[in-house]
Amino acid sequence: MAIxxxxxxxxxxxxxxxxxxxxxxxxxxxxxxYLLAALIVAYIALWPALSRADVLAGPDGPVPMAxxxxxxxLGVLALLPVFYMIAALSRLAAGFLGGRGSFFSARIVLxxxxxxxxxxxxxxGLVAGFMGPGPQLSIVSVATFAVFLWFWFTGLRAAExxxxx
Numbered sequence: 670m671a672i673x674x675x676x677x678x679x680x681x682x683x684x685x686x687x688x689x690x691x692x693x694x695x696x697x698x699x700x701x702x703y704l705l706a707a708l709i710v711a712y713i714a715l716w717p718a719l720s721r722a723d724v725l726a727g728p729d730g731p732v733p734m735a736x737x738x739x740x741x742x743l744g745v746l747a748l749l750p751v752f753y754m755i756a757a758l759s760r761l762a763a764g765f766l767g768g769r770g771s772f773f774s775a776r777i778v779l780x781x782x783x784x785x786x787x788x789x790x791x792x793x794g795l796v797a798g799f800m801g802p803g804p805q806l807s808i809v810s811v812a813t814f815a816v817f818l819w820f821w822f823t824g825l826r827a828a829e830x831x832x833x834x
Contacts, residue, residue, distance in 0.1 A: 672706075672784075679785040679820060687824040690781055691774055700776040704752055707783035712745045714790045717798020755779060759825060768829030778824035785820050789813040 679686045693699070719741060723734040753776065760768070760775035789812065796809045 676785045676788065679781075680816075683785070683820045683823040684827045686785075687778060687781065687827045690777060691828055695773055697773070697776075700773065700780050703777070703780035703784045704749065707780065707787055708745050708748060710784075710787040711790055712742055714787075714794030715741045715745075717794050721798045721801060752779060752783070759821075760829075763825060763829040766829075768825075769831070770825075770829040774828040775825070778828050779821060782817055782820035782824055786813060786817040789816050 675686055675690070716738070719734065719737045723730065723737060726732070756776040756779040757772060759779060760770060760772050763770060763775070789809075793806070793809045793813050796806050800806060
């Protein structure tokens with residue numbers, strides 16, 4: 670199944686998609702690919718807000734657009750080890766609660782949740798770029814985070830406890 674089909678299916682039933690992904694081959698490259706794809710889309714989602722900041726700063730603004738984009742890219746890239754640590758901590762926490770998963774499954778679950786949330790991340794980026802700070806951005810940000818948590822916790826339940834989510 671195509672990754673975009675899996676993302677759409679995740680919005681309908683995240684547990685079923687996660688069980689199917691966890692039943693697949695265990696390659697660390699797959700987990701890393703999910704994370705890199707999610708981070709690349711997150712970086713792209715920053716572009717409208719970066720452009721807005723550049724336009725509002727004017728031609729004599731303190732930071733040129735190229736520097737903003739490079740800083741944003743390096744910031745997103747710096748999140749790679751952070752997400753690996755979060756996955757490991759989630760596996761340890763689930764282990765204390767009686768989970769039977771693995772560190773690999775914890776990485777797949779977290780990285781897939783990030784990747785499956787990217788449509789919402791892109792929407793948030795557009796709202797940040799076109800509307801700027803305000804209640805609209807707050808609503809979309811909270812909704813995006815809630816969807817991410819839904820995917821992540823449903824996936825953890827499937828990976829650690831074999832729960833039918």
